[in-house]
Amino acid sequence: MGPEEFRAAGHELIDWIADYRARIPQLPVQAQVKPGEVAGKLPDQAPEQAEPFGQVLADLERVVAPGVTQVQHPRYFGWFPANASLASVLGDLAAGGLGALGITWQSAPALTEVEEVVVEWLRELTALPATWKGVIQDTASTACLVALLAARERATDYSEVRGGLQAEDTPLTVYTTEHAHSSVLKAVALAGFGRDNLRLIEVNPVTYAMRPEALAAAIEADVAAGRKPAAVVVNVGTTGTTAVDPLAEIGPLARRYGMWVHVDAAMAGSALLLPEMRWLIDGVEDADSLNWNPHKWLGTLGDCSLLYVADPAHLIRVMSTNPSYLRSAVDGEVTQYKDWGIPLGRRFRALKLWFQLRLDGVEAIRARLRRDLDNARWLAGQVEAAPGWRVLAPVVLQTVVLRHEPAGLDADGLNAHTLAWADAVNTSGAALVTPTLLDGVWSVRVSIGAENTERSDVEHLWRLLQHAAEAAEAG
Amino acid sequence: MGPEEFRAAGHELIDWIADYRARIPQLPVQAQVKPGEVAGKLPDQAPEQAEPFGQVLADLERVVAPGVTQVQHPRYFGWFPANASLASVLGDLAAGGLGALGITWQSAPALTEVEEVVVEWLRELTALPATWKGVIQDTASTACLVALLAARERATDYSEVRGGLQAEDTPLTVYTTEHAHSSVLKAVALAGFGRDNLRLIEVNPVTYAMRPEALAAAIEADVAAGRKPAAVVVNVGTTGTTAVDPLAEIGPLARRYGMWVHVDAAMAGSALLLPEMRWLIDGVEDADSLNWNPHKWLGTLGDCSLLYVADPAHLIRVMSTNPSYLRSAVDGEVTQYKDWGIPLGRRFRALKLWFQLRLDGVEAIRARLRRDLDNARWLAGQVEAAPGWRVLAPVVLQTVVLRHEPAGLDADGLNAHTLAWADAVNTSGAALVTPTLLDGVWSVRVSIGAENTERSDVEHLWRLLQHAAEAAEAG
Numbered sequence: 001m002g003p004e005e006f007r008a009a010g011h012e013l014i015d016w017i018a019d020y021r022a023r024i025p026q027l028p029v030q031a032q033v034k035p036g037e038v039a040g041k042l043p044d045q046a047p048e049q050a051e052p053f054g055q056v057l058a059d060l061e062r063v064v065a066p067g068v069t070q071v072q073h074p075r076y077f078g079w080f081p082a083n084a085s086l087a088s089v090l091g092d093l094a095a096g097g098l099g100a101l102g103i104t105w106q107s108a109p110a111l112t113e114v115e116e117v118v119v120e121w122l123r124e125l126t127a128l129p130a131t132w133k134g135v136i137q138d139t140a141s142t143a144c145l146v147a148l149l150a151a152r153e154r155a156t157d158y159s160e161v162r163g164g165l166q167a168e169d170t171p172l173t174v175y176t177t178e179h180a181h182s183s184v185l186k187a188v189a190l191a192g193f194g195r196d197n198l199r200l201i202e203v204n205p206v207t208y209a210m211r212p213e214a215l216a217a218a219i220e221a222d223v224a225a226g227r228k229p230a231a232v233v234v235n236v237g238t239t240g241t242t243a244v245d246p247l248a249e250i251g252p253l254a255r256r257y258g259m260w261v262h263v264d265a266a267m268a269g270s271a272l273l274l275p276e277m278r279w280l281i282d283g284v285e286d287a288d289s290l291n292w293n294p295h296k297w298l299g300t301l302g303d304c305s306l307l308y309v310a311d312p313a314h315l316i317r318v319m320s321t322n323p324s325y326l327r328s329a330v331d332g333e334v335t336q337y338k339d340w341g342i343p344l345g346r347r348f349r350a351l352k353l354w355f356q357l358r359l360d361g362v363e364a365i366r367a368r369l370r371r372d373l374d375n376a377r378w379l380a381g382q383v384e385a386a387p388g389w390r391v392l393a394p395v396v397l398q399t400v401v402l403r404h405e406p407a408g409l410d411a412d413g414l415n416a417h418t419l420a421w422a423d424a425v426n427t428s429g430a431a432l433v434t435p436t437l438l439d440g441v442w443s444v445r446v447s448i449g450a451e452n453t454e455r456s457d458v459e460h461l462w463r464l465l466q467h468a469a470e471a472a473e474a475g
Numbered sequence: 476m477g478p479e480e481f482r483a484a485g486h487e488l489i490d491w492i493a494d495y496r497a498r499i500p501q502l503p504v505q506a507q508v509k510p511g512e513v514a515g516k517l518p519d520q521a522p523e524q525a526e527p528f529g530q531v532l533a534d535l536e537r538v539v540a541p542g543v544t545q546v547q548h549p550r551y552f553g554w555f556p557a558n559a560s561l562a563s564v565l566g567d568l569a570a571g572g573l574g575a576l577g578i579t580w581q582s583a584p585a586l587t588e589v590e591e592v593v594v595e596w597l598r599e600l601t602a603l604p605a606t607w608k609g610v611i612q613d614t615a616s617t618a619c620l621v622a623l624l625a626a627r628e629r630a631t632d633y634s635e636v637r638g639g640l641q642a643e644d645t646p647l648t649v650y651t652t653e654h655a656h657s658s659v660l661k662a663v664a665l666a667g668f669g670r671d672n673l674r675l676i677e678v679n680p681v682t683y684a685m686r687p688e689a690l691a692a693a694i695e696a697d698v699a700a701g702r703k704p705a706a707v708v709v710n711v712g713t714t715g716t717t718a719v720d721p722l723a724e725i726g727p728l729a730r731r732y733g734m735w736v737h738v739d740a741a742m743a744g745s746a747l748l749l750p751e752m753r754w755l756i757d758g759v760e761d762a763d764s765l766n767w768n769p770h771k772w773l774g775t776l777g778d779c780s781l782l783y784v785a786d787p788a789h790l791i792r793v794m795s796t797n798p799s800y801l802r803s804a805v806d807g808e809v810t811q812y813k814d815w816g817i818p819l820g821r822r823f824r825a826l827k828l829w830f831q832l833r834l835d836g837v838e839a840i841r842a843r844l845r846r847d848l849d850n851a852r853w854l855a856g857q858v859e860a861a862p863g864w865r866v867l868a869p870v871v872l873q874t875v876v877l878r879h880e881p882a883g884l885d886a887d888g889l890n891a892h893t894l895a896w897a898d899a900v901n902t903s904g905a906a907l908v909t910p911t912l913l914d915g916v917w918s919v920r921v922s923i924g925a926e927n928t929e930r931s932d933v934e935h936l937w938r939l940l941q942h943a944a945e946a947a948e949a950g
Contacts, residue, residue: 001560001561001562001565001834001835002561003492003493003494003496003497003561004493004497005561006489006492006493006496006561006562006564006565007489007490007493009565009834010489010492010493010565010568011486011489013565013568013569013572014481014482014485014486014489014568015482016572017478017481017485017568017569017572018478018479018481018482018485019478020572020573021478021481021572022478030581031581031583031584031585033584033585034805035580035584035805035808035809036588036808037584037588038584038585038588038589039588039589039591039592042588042589042592044595044596045596045599046593046596046597046599046600046832046833046837047832047833047836047837048836048837048838049836049838050833050834050835050836050839051833051834051836053565053834055833056829056830056833056834060569063585064569064573064585064589064826065573065585066585067583067584067585067586067588068573068575068583068584068585068586069575069576069581069582069583069584071574071575071576071582072574078582079576079578079582079800079801082574082576082820083574084571084574085476086476086477086478086480086481087476087481088571089481089568089571089572089574090476090481090484090485090488090528092567092568092571093485093488093489093492093564093567093568093571094488094492094535094539096559096563096564096567096568096776097488097491097492097495097496097564098495098539098540098543099496099546099547099557099558099559099564099776100543100544100546101544101546101554101557101777102777103554105510106505106506106544107544107546107553107554108506108542108543108544109506109508109510109512109513109542109543109544110506110508110513110538110539110540110541110542110543111542111543113511113512113513113514113517113542114513114514114517114539116514117514117517118521120519121519121520121521122521124520124521125521138613138818138820139818139819139820140819141817141818141819141820142817142818145817149665152667159667159669160664160665160667160669160670161664161669161670162669162670162671163646163669163671163672164640164664164667164668164669164670164671164672165639165640165641165667165669166640166641166643166646166647166667166668166669166672167646167669167671167672168641171638171641171642172641181798182796182797182798182801182819183796183819185796186794186796186817189635189636189639189793190624190635190793190794190817191667192627192634192635192639192640192641192666192667193639193641194634194635194636194637194638194639194640194641194642195635195636195637195639196637196638196639196642197638197639197641239798239800240800295820301571301574302576302577302820302822303818303820303821303822318664318665319661319665321657321658321660321661322657323656323657323714324910324911324912324917325554325714325715325909325910325911325920326554326657329898330509330510333510333511334510342616342617342620342661342665342817343613343614343616343617343778344614344615344616344657344658345557345613345614345616345770345777345778346778347777347778351539354531355531357521357522358521358522358525358526358530358531359476359484359525359526359528359531360476360525361522361523361524361525361526362521362522362523363523363524364525423804434800435799435800435802436799436800437799442799445800
């Protein structure tokens, strides 16, 4: 495809996207397709001959779009917000159009330097320590793995250049809570620590936040048993209830044992743009790394996950490579982001953030975040005031965990009731919420923060939840 | 930004990209900026107020574009091809416009199912075993790490659910050659094996391919010493010289020891679309995994790396998570790609491939690959016939490794001469080539395969190389 065909097709596609985004409020939130339905509409083989653009666009409309759950919908309250702001879509298009190769500074100096500038903009906006440095990763899963690999290597005095983790005599241990995101457990497994060396520290039964005294006891027991505490993952805004582990108490404790402190603020990080929310990471100056996802609430098209570190030298020592074919005369003067993460080749992700911050402006983004916090507080108030309904965890951010608890149901009956009304809401396509287990019982998460969700949408949802619960109760 | 603002700005940006791509042949290939120059043109802080789109577009033109090395240029012969075909740029734009959340099948059924269809299209096009399954990863670096993690876990009977790699008594060993990509060494380090347990097997001094008898000897020595061979990374198309390790001999040998065989065909994989090139992976049915990058020679906008595995159950067992908030009623019937790699959240990368294959057609892609192979053979013939010039490795694919060797230079003098003329070519902006160390001596890689590189561009390059070498010799 040459530039002129691209121009013609590109204009068509831009119009399609603008029209599509405009009609999202009329679409069902949850995709109404069955397993295999999308694949069944596609041919078994790639075409030998080029097809006209109109045919591909028609299939995008007919086959693909109905197979997408509408997380941009104003009544999407599932998982966590997954905004893909149109300003950031343009930034991503600019990146594709440039077609830059992000392997070294030399291969695309602007790719590295715009990233350096934009992550520094966001460091300042979130009031992280001025000496910290940032890098864009794909997801929080990868960022956590990178942090734990750095922790592992620091704790073993960089065993990777010798016999590796497998040659170490002293077992390393890692600490978090059972409310940590599943990717934390996965990162612990992938980094080779093993489940037996992962401690899920007791939480406060009301706030679901890590109890520092339980952490201290676990660390002391491991040290007494000849193990070496290597890292603690501090959850700032858990997936289940947005619980906030007390970083200010955990940091100094971990530091005493030379442990790596990684802060998983994947969801909550966006809130740090608001000065009144910065208490979330009180004590961050004692941490080694912090990760958050602009591709959630902030609204940057995914994938876009920010990893900040107190000292990038640890990452570089663990991750760097220096083959002859990647060397250049300026290597000593520039940042080589390939040495700050797993992949060599990196996309020009900074453009998504650069476009979004400039085209939307920080003031408007802050106002949107505050709107969502207000809406969550409003919903929690309604739920608390409604007979038979309960809010199950403190509403710290924009997520409300709730349950309808009709009288006379046993534990199994309550679970069945909860899953029934949540499923009724979701399959209706009118809104999407996420069932989750809390203390072993099903509850429902309402996570507010789609870019177009206004108070009226939350009011609409609250009516839907009440009707669905009443209908389920009536059987 | 709402849909109508997006529409207006999107049309402007599409036009900018079309114009930009059309003028690439007039731009210098290597970016002519100094370290810090791009960053120095950007403000220190994010804007509080939204800026007009025209201002952002003007900065894209003024600040960003000059800071990009033009790997889409017809005289880009550096590193490896890094095509970003305009059809795939449109597919990526469609993905951004859809704004789908790729965490589970349920969150975006089409994201999973289009990926399943497209990787199966490409499996058939590359004649991989019919039972193999594919998944899109970001890069070959990550794909190799994923393969080595699966190898590690299979070799330890899934130690991750017990004490981890650190609790294993028998050291695991990994085998490849010194010509493996730097990311292989990095993956070995990150997976915790340690450098001491990585064996760089001797290569054939002419072809730079692994010597199977040397591999056998190394394996036997490790087994005799009480170590456990866990994996071999077979290089099909090395970065230095596109050397091809003999998979048909390595596979059965590795299988005898229960080792994981990972084939790194990051560059060469595109060639498998040509039936006459499938000898590259003769014996692949004995391998466990194979990775190649459509984001290189095939021309799909990065990042887009295909990992095929003989049995995805190994990946799933190592990588799967199952938190309550991600469960759905159809989980047993669908593919959950989150369990086939590191990240939970995945972009809709399949659309890039889907658009490209459909809009360009496979026939035209094959013709382009054959054109590049012809051009490489032509260049090698010219070099071999020119006095004082030498081709240093078999031209198996589209890369020619060459040197100008004037009489009377010692080793240091020859290195200085090579780096001087290559640097002269690169800094001129007229073309880009990559110096590389081969047998400890600097040589120059000419890697052909930019989408718009025609024979006339290769002829032009050959004149440039000769003039630069003559000028350097004249001093």
